[in-house]
Amino acid sequence: xxxxxxxxxxxxxxxxQIDNSLRFNDGDSxxxxxxxxxxxxTKKFTASFWFKPSQIPQSNYSGFLDVGGDNGFSLxxxxxxxxxEAGGSQFYWRPTMLFRDCSAWYHFVLACDSTLATQTxxxxxxxxxxxxxxxxxxxxxxxxxxxxxxxxxxxxYIGQKVDQSSFYDGYLAEFYQIDGQQLEPTNFGExxxxxxxxxxxxxxxxxxxxxxxxxxxxxxLGADQSGNGNNFTPAxxxxxxxxxxxxxxxxxxxxxxxxxxxxGNPYEGNLIHTxxxxxxxxxxxxxxxxxxxxxxWYWEMQQGGASAGNYGIVRTDKPDGSNGxxxxxxxxxxxxxxxxxxxxxxGVNPSNGNKRHDGSNDAYGxxxxxxxxxxxxxxxxxxxxxxxxxxxxxxxGDPASGTNPAFTDTDMTEGVFTIYSIVSDTDGxxxxxxxxxxxxxxxISSGNSDQNGYGNFEYAPPSGYLxxxxxxxxxxxxxxxxxxSQYFNTVLYTGTSTTNRTVTGVGFQPDxxxxxxxxxxxxxxxxxxxxxxxxxxxxxxxxxxxITVSESLKSFDSDGVTLGNDLGDYGVNNSARTxxxxxxxxxxxxxxxxxxxxxxxxxxxxxxAGFSIVTYTGTQANATVGHGLGVAPKFIITKCRSASxxxxxxxxxxxxxxxxxxxxxxATATNSVVWNNTEPTSTVFTVGANDENxxxxxxxxAYCFAEIEGYSKFGSYTGNGSTDGTFIYxxxxxxxxxxxxxxxxxxxxxNDSARNPSNEVRKILLANTSDAETEGATVNNFDxxxxxxxxxxxxxxxxxxGGTYIYLAFAEHPFVSSTGIPVTAR
Numbered sequence: 001x002x003x004x005x006x007x008x009x010x011x012x013x014x015x016x017q018i019d020n021s022l023r024f025n026d027g028d029s030x031x032x033x034x035x036x037x038x039x040x041x042t043k044k045f046t047a048s049f050w051f052k053p054s055q056i057p058q059s060n061y062s063g064f065l066d067v068g069g070d071n072g073f074s075l076x077x078x079x080x081x082x083x084x085e086a087g088g089s090q091f092y093w094r095p096t097m098l099f100r101d102c103s104a105w106y107h108f109v110l111a112c113d114s115t116l117a118t119q120t121x122x123x124x125x126x127x128x129x130x131x132x133x134x135x136x137x138x139x140x141x142x143x144x145x146x147x148x149x150x151x152x153x154x155x156x157y158i159g160q161k162v163d164q165s166s167f168y169d170g171y172l173a174e175f176y177q178i179d180g181q182q183l184e185p186t187n188f189g190e191x192x193x194x195x196x197x198x199x200x201x202x203x204x205x206x207x208x209x210x211x212x213x214x215x216x217x218x219x220x221l222g223a224d225q226s227g228n229g230n231n232f233t234p235a236x237x238x239x240x241x242x243x244x245x246x247x248x249x250x251x252x253x254x255x256x257x258x259x260x261x262x263x264g265n266p267y268e269g270n271l272i273h274t275x276x277x278x279x280x281x282x283x284x285x286x287x288x289x290x291x292x293x294x295x296x297w298y299w300e301m302q303q304g305g306a307s308a309g310n311y312g313i314v315r316t317d318k319p320d321g322s323n324g325x326x327x328x329x330x331x332x333x334x335x336x337x338x339x340x341x342x343x344x345x346x347g348v349n350p351s352n353g354n355k356r357h358d359g360s361n362d363a364y365g366x367x368x369x370x371x372x373x374x375x376x377x378x379x380x381x382x383x384x385x386x387x388x389x390x391x392x393x394x395x396x397g398d399p400a401s402g403t404n405p406a407f408t409d410t411d412m413t414e415g416v417f418t419i420y421s422i423v424s425d426t427d428g429x430x431x432x433x434x435x436x437x438x439x440x441x442x443x444i445s446s447g448n449s450d451q452n453g454y455g456n457f458e459y460a461p462p463s464g465y466l467x468x469x470x471x472x473x474x475x476x477x478x479x480x481x482x483x484x485s486q487y488f489n490t491v492l493y494t495g496t497s498t499t500n501r502t503v504t505g506v507g508f509q510p511d512x513x514x515x516x517x518x519x520x521x522x523x524x525x526x527x528x529x530x531x532x533x534x535x536x537x538x539x540x541x542x543x544x545x546x547i548t549v550s551e552s553l554k555s556f557d558s559d560g561v562t563l564g565n566d567l568g569d570y571g572v573n574n575s576a577r578t579x580x581x582x583x584x585x586x587x588x589x590x591x592x593x594x595x596x597x598x599x600x601x602x603x604x605x606x607x608x609a610g611f612s613i614v615t616y617t618g619t620q621a622n623a624t625v626g627h628g629l630g631v632a633p634k635f636i637i638t639k640c641r642s643a644s645x646x647x648x649x650x651x652x653x654x655x656x657x658x659x660x661x662x663x664x665x666x667a668t669a670t671n672s673v674v675w676n677n678t679e680p681t682s683t684v685f686t687v688g689a690n691d692e693n694x695x696x697x698x699x700x701x702a703y704c705f706a707e708i709e710g711y712s713k714f715g716s717y718t719g720n721g722s723t724d725g726t727f728i729y730x731x732x733x734x735x736x737x738x739x740x741x742x743x744x745x746x747x748x749x750x751n752d753s754a755r756n757p758s759n760e761v762r763k764i765l766l767a768n769t770s771d772a773e774t775e776g777a778t779v780n781n782f783d784x785x786x787x788x789x790x791x792x793x794x795x796x797x798x799x800x801x802g803g804t805y806i807y808l809a810f811a812e813h814p815f816v817s818s819t820g821i822p823v824t825a826r
């Protein structure tokens with residue numbers, strides 16, 4: 001059946017809604033097929049579809065669209081996409097970008113016209129509305145080539161690469177093929193006001209062999225909605241493979257990128273978790289997170305086989321040196337202790353119903369037998385959680401009234417949470433999760449949605465409790481920043497050595513600008529801000545006092561900066577040198593006097609973005625300094641402007657007893673004097689009797705950052721020493737990250753999405769050195785994803801086994817916008 005999209009809490013945004021998708025599980029050998037007897041034009045066609053992969057990597061050549069005979073369009077095992085035609089001319093196109101995001105949806109357009117004079121225009125590929133321009137291979141086709149995909153008599157397969165007998169694993173939605181036209185992606189989608197690509201209704205013609213599969217008819221999953229009657233025949237697909245997890249309402253699943261290394265990949269759309277390794281507990285986390293203090297959430301889990309392995313919720317950002325997936329502890333012991341750190345998790349054991357948290361293992365409910373359905377309800381607002389089974393809540397609990405919870409804990413009202421699942425052994429121990437789209441084998445006999453009309457559950461969610469999907473998250477969380485580039489942005493440019501050179505494209509008048517030369521030779525970082533004024537330079541890679549260079553940054557402009565012709569060590573406009581310019585928005589240079597602290601400060605604050613620039617005069621005595629943010633900052637960079645001192649940094653995961661220096665590789669230093677062993681408050685930060693950030697009579701500077709949901713994140717993680725590295729959940733698609741190892745000496749690594757527009761993220765600059773940009777082929781690499789970032793190398797700089805790391809991250813877009821638009825996969 002088609003479950004309702006509209007409901008009591010539906011965001012009324014006027015956005016085009018996709019009701020259904022089709023779930024492919026490669027272990028079932030699923031596909032759709034149809035043979036065509038006539039076509040409009042064999043030289044022109046367009047394919048457009050949305051996909052959300054489940055398995056990373058996919059099996060060999062997982063077919064999106066195939067006609068056999070080495071003519072295929074597939075997601076390959078190395079996470080690249082291949083378009084291959086063997087008939088006569090043998091050409092293939094393979095973009096360099098990697099498709100390794102399992103938490104959100106991609107939109108792909110393949111548009112072909114062999115009649116064009118320019119070879120590279122005959123095959124065009126687009127991802128999320130942007131044309132792909134970087135390829136490993138882009139050979140052919142010859143002019144006026146007849147594409148096998150649009151040739152009479154060829155059978156088209158969706159979901160299978162026929163000659164490889166390999167199958168796609170994941171979700172597909174809105175599958176079009178247009179016969180006789182090479183179309184732009186704007187026929188199928190558009191950017192919303194915040195810059196997120198979203199689907200629109202296609203209103204054009206199809207051609208005789210064109211079709212549109214919307215997967216809304218559960219009795220005829222391959223029904224063509226174009227009017228042509230080009231229906232496809234499903235194989236090894238059933239009505240239970242129709243889902244409401246779509247590009248316009250993205251549901252929670254298990255996340256194969258956030259799992260312990262011994263755990264096998266979840267399957268069936270990442271909703272089934274089965275033990276793969278004998279003698280080990282195997283942990284996987286979820287793809288969506290919710291903010292503590294916001295919302296009430298419900299889901300179900302059906303036990304398959306023997307009961308073993310806890311399930312529940314885990315805080316992803318607790319500053320204990322092992323946040324996020326770092327809470328998964330890797331062990332080679334034969335004892336099944338590969339699990340989460342229970343001091344920041346709340347779970348129940350389906351074997352006996354015992355509840356577990358912070359070392360406790362207490363009687364609570366009863367065990368689950370094969371086929372039993374467990375229920376979970378989380379009241380994030382009150383910090384309460386309940387479990388039950390088969391329609392009855394344990395211990396007379398009542399989530400609707402808030403009584404008799406398994407746990408009441410204020411720790412559940414702060415931070416960001418997701419679900420966790422643990423299974424063990426290889427004897428068929430399985431958990432089937434239903435976050436609103438039950439997997440095959442999870443039989444729904446009644447059918448219940450939440451109060452907003454979302455989800456298909458066996459038991460009715462308690463009053464006020466919602467399914468974990470982006471439409472509900474947008475309603476509950478209401479992100480305040482949909483477009484991160486309005487407050488932080490990266491601009492790349494090339495120097496000219498001319499005075500009054502303007503650099504535009506920032507998108508706002510910047511107040512803190514950080515320049516770094518990328519190429520040719522080493523050059524110092526150059527940091528400016530509008531509190532101190534243009535021309536006044538500090539450098540993060542040395543201890544030098546502030547200097548004034550009239551031909552450096554000359555002004556902060558409405559959409560960028562004006563530069564002089566300075567060619568010195570801090571040169572920001574050297575001819576032919578490429579630069580990265582990172583900019584933050586405060587208050588357009590407008591400052592105010594702040595008397596919240598014992599030292600009067602000059603503050604320029606942007607409370608929406610959680611950023612302030614603070615200047616003050618040191619006293620060399622214990623003191624407090626007002627920061628103007630209204631909430632406690634989680635990251636503070638300080639520098640004495642008047643003397644050659646270091647750059648003490650506060651990061652909330654290190655506590656106020658410890659600090660690191662931005663200009664050094666040193667590990668965490670314990671020194672109660674720097675921050676006077678006092679955590680920042682909503683009004684002030686504290687400095688002790690030291691000359692680095694409180695030198696008597698000296699001019700001091702502080703950049704203060706508070707965390708803004710969906711825009712900025714400051715946390716820590718533990719490396720696992722694997723190429724299947726630690727995943728760090730941020731709740732947004734990153735635009736910029738800095739990572740620093742703190743248990744041993746290591747650099748401050750800077751990455752951004754402007755220098756790395758697709759995965760992997762390889763181009764590196766270091767905040768503490770003047771080195772030119774490097775690009776790691778096999779080291780120091782991340783993937784930026786729709787909901788965080790992931791280490792994809794075992795390099796000690798970012799992912800040593802047991803290494804502890806701090807990070808700061810700023811967003812392109814939140815996982816879902818305030819108007820309910822889910823971010824696309826990266």
